[in-house]
Amino acid sequence: MAVLRGKLRRARRDVDDDPLDAAQERRVRAVLALGGVPQADLPDGVQQVRLRLLERAASGREAPRDVSAWAAVVASNLAMDWHRAKRRQERIGERLAALRPPEHPSGEDTSLLSLAVARGLDHLPDAQRQVVVLRFYADLPVRDIAEQLGIPEGTVKSRLHTAVRALRARLHEDEVV
Numbered sequence: 001m002a003v004l005r006g007k008l009r010r011a012r013r014d015v016d017d018d019p020l021d022a023a024q025e026r027r028v029r030a031v032l033a034l035g036g037v038p039q040a041d042l043p044d045g046v047q048q049v050r051l052r053l054l055e056r057a058a059s060g061r062e063a064p065r066d067v068s069a070w071a072a073v074v075a076s077n078l079a080m081d082w083h084r085a086k087r088r089q090e091r092i093g094e095r096l097a098a099l100r101p102p103e104h105p106s107g108e109d110t111s112l113l114s115l116a117v118a119r120g121l122d123h124l125p126d127a128q129r130q131v132v133v134l135r136f137y138a139d140l141p142v143r144d145i146a147e148q149l150g151i152p153e154g155t156v157k158s159r160l161h162t163a164v165r166a167l168r169a170r171l172h173e174d175e176v177v
Contacts, residue, residue, distance in 0.1 A: 019053040020046070024068045028075045035079025045082075049074050092139065113171075120170040128163035131156050 020028065025046055032045040049071050057063060064070035121129050134145045135156075142160075146153040 019050055019057070019067070020071060024071050027068055028071050031072050031075035032079055035076055035082070037079050037082050041082065045075060045078050048078055095139075116171055116174055117167065119174075120167040123170065124163050124166060128159045128166070131159045132163045132167075135160055 028046050028049050029042050032042050033039070037045055052074055053063075053067070053071065121132065124132065130149070131145055134140045134148075135142065140148075142153050142156050146156045149156070
């Protein structure tokens with residue numbers, strides 16, 4: 001029983017420590033909704049605002065003078081981020097659709113090719129496999145890969161060239177293409 005009371009006290013304390021009161025939460029939800037964030041994503045948006053407020057406090061910065069206004073600005077920024085991410089996904093989808101050949105090979109052919117490429121990737125050295133995955137599967141530009149890995153762009157290009165040549169040779173060797 002004492003354990004249960006302790007848990008209840010901690011739960012009440014956690015509720016009392018909520019950085020957003022009910023009115024602020026409603027305002028955040030309204031800003032997100034008016035910003036075009038779908039209803040299903042509103043709880044996540046509210047949580048993001050809470051998290052940023054808690055991170056701000058944890059980092060030692062003083063609380064905003066007007067938490068409600070600060071939370072509304074953060075919510076507005078989150079709504080803009082949501083739209084940017086949505087547009088980015090749409091552009092990626094368009095780019096992928098444009099890359100599809102007009103005549104699709106049969107499902108069996110596609111599966112065979114995918115399996116052969118996966119096997120080929122398994123036989124590449126780690127550094128080459130890493131740049132191939134980042135470039136062709138994650139669709140990162142060479143510049144970003146170089147920056148993220150901390151290597152020169154020329155090294156990325158060299159590894160890509162060597163890896164693609166090895167994959168192509170393996171696919172011909174296995175008579176896949």
